Amino acid sequence: MADETGGAAPETQLQTEDTTDVIGYRLRRAQLSVFKNFKAAFEAFDLRPAEYSVLVLIAKNPGRKQTEFAEVLGIKRANFVTLINRLEKRGLIERRVAAGDRRANALHLTPAGDAFVARIRKTQDTFEAQYIEKVGGIEQRDALFSLLDRLLD
Amino acid sequence: MADETGGAAPETQLQTEDTTDVIGYRLRRAQLSVFKNFKAAFEAFDLRPAEYSVLVLIAKNPGRKQTEFAEVLGIKRANFVTLINRLEKRGLIERRVAAGDRRANALHLTPAGDAFVARIRKTQDTFEAQYIEKVGGIEQRDALFSLLDRLLD
DNA sequence: TATTGTTATACTCTATAACTATA
DNA sequence: TATAGTTATAGAGTATAACAATA
Numbered sequence: 001m002a003d004e005t006g007g008a009a010p011e012t013q014l015q016t017e018d019t020t021d022v023i024g025y026r027l028r029r030a031q032l033s034v035f036k037n038f039k040a041a042f043e044a045f046d047l048r049p050a051e052y053s054v055l056v057l058i059a060k061n062p063g064r065k066q067t068e069f070a071e072v073l074g075i076k077r078a079n080f081v082t083l084i085n086r087l088e089k090r091g092l093i094e095r096r097v098a099a100g101d102r103r104a105n106a107l108h109l110t111p112a113g114d115a116f117v118a119r120i121r122k123t124q125d126t127f128e129a130q131y132i133e134k135v136g137g138i139e140q141r142d143a144l145f146s147l148l149d150r151l152l153d
Numbered sequence: 154m155a156d157e158t159g160g161a162a163p164e165t166q167l168q169t170e171d172t173t174d175v176i177g178y179r180l181r182r183a184q185l186s187v188f189k190n191f192k193a194a195f196e197a198f199d200l201r202p203a204e205y206s207v208l209v210l211i212a213k214n215p216g217r218k219q220t221e222f223a224e225v226l227g228i229k230r231a232n233f234v235t236l237i238n239r240l241e242k243r244g245l246i247e248r249r250v251a252a253g254d255r256r257a258n259a260l261h262l263t264p265a266g267d268a269f270v271a272r273i274r275k276t277q278d279t280f281e282a283q284y285i286e287k288v289g290g291i292e293q294r295d296a297l298f299s300l301l302d303r304l305l306d
Numbered sequence: 307t308a309t310t311g312t313t314a315t316a317c318t319c320t321a322t323a324a325c326t327a328t329a
Numbered sequence: 330t331a332t333a334g335t336t337a338t339a340g341a342g343t344a345t346a347a348c349a350a351t352a
Contacts, residue, residue: 014214014225019206022277023284023294024191027184028202029227030301034177037306048341049181053172061167067310072167074182079343081312095311103310103351124175131176135303141176144300148183150288153190201318220333232320234335248334256328256333 023151034131041127045120050075050083052120058093058107059117065098066105092116176304187284194280198273203228203236205273211246211260212270218251219258245269 019025038049050073057069070080084107087093092113098104109117132141172178191202203226210222223233237260240246245266251257262270285294 014210014217014221016210016213016225018209018213019226021298022281023288023297024184024187024202025206026298026301027180027187030304031177031180031184032227033305034180038177049177050342053178056171057167057169060169060171064167065310068167072169073172074185075342076344077311078313078345098310101310101352105311128175131304135176135300140300140303143296144176145174145179147288147293147297147300148179150293151183151284152186203319218333228319229321230334231322231336251333254329254333256326258334 027151038127041123042120045116045123047120051087052124054083054087055092055109055113055117055120056124058109059114062108063096063098063106065101066095066107069107087113180304191280194276195273198269198276200273204240205277207236207240208245208262208266208270208273209277211262212267215261216249216251216259218254219248219260222260240266 035049038052042048042052053073054069057073058064061069066080066084067077070077073080075083084093084095088095091110094108094110094113095105096108098106132138135141135144188202191205195201195205206226207222210226211217214222219233219237220230223230226233228236237246237248241248244263247261247263247266248258249261251259285291288294288297
């Protein structure tokens, strides 16, 4: 060998501050972490975050139009079709012709859907309680919500 | 018509608290909003968030191995290849054989990449300053970081 | 004409398996 | 044997265009 120039790589860690001390980056990492744990917590239900939101939203607002649910969740009409197709095939929700507008579908939970929502709510309550504790209690959770809301346009 | 039962749909808004007052949901919405604005701010550079992170990270840690960059950013080796292929084709980065390990690629910025990073840093500084202001100043930003960090495993 | 739901399609992001060359 | 980089591929999530039925 000639000399030590270009020898073994340094085993030191990368310097990441420039990349890491950025609101968007921190938000993304936090969100990915929470969603990863959500997926694990709801694995037995085979339920994704968006599906949880849809079911709970229908439970609270039965009979409202398909597009209303899609819009409030920020999901495109076209993609929402696929999402609720899966929930309908599982027997959790029902499409009925909307009263007063035969173009529209009114969404309802089935009895099985009702029972299912009761169960996933419990799992969600436990899941959320763990995160409220992680963040330091309900006041800190509210502080987080307040800060996150300020980021919105 | 028979009667008013099932008449015109109520034009009231959906009740969303159950869906909305949830840490994961709020994080997701905030992150999507910030990334949407990032995309707009960096449109002239044709640069995605992950690409920004990679370039700044290479600028700070030139010569480190490809896999080291991928790991610290939470990107899979296989997907990282495509990402840096694009940056290499644009003439912003260079793969060199790593000193001491001929299997590995050491990543460097090209001179063009250096100049490019200087420009995108400026855009990012302006972008970040807007969000620091939105959130209520640097102390509030730090508070947000602290709360977000508590969500991580 | 406009809107609701739908299909088709494409692009990004992410995840896994398998190969090669080096170690 | 194990690791670094690569290729191929498949699954989500997301975006747009176009069509039928109805308003």
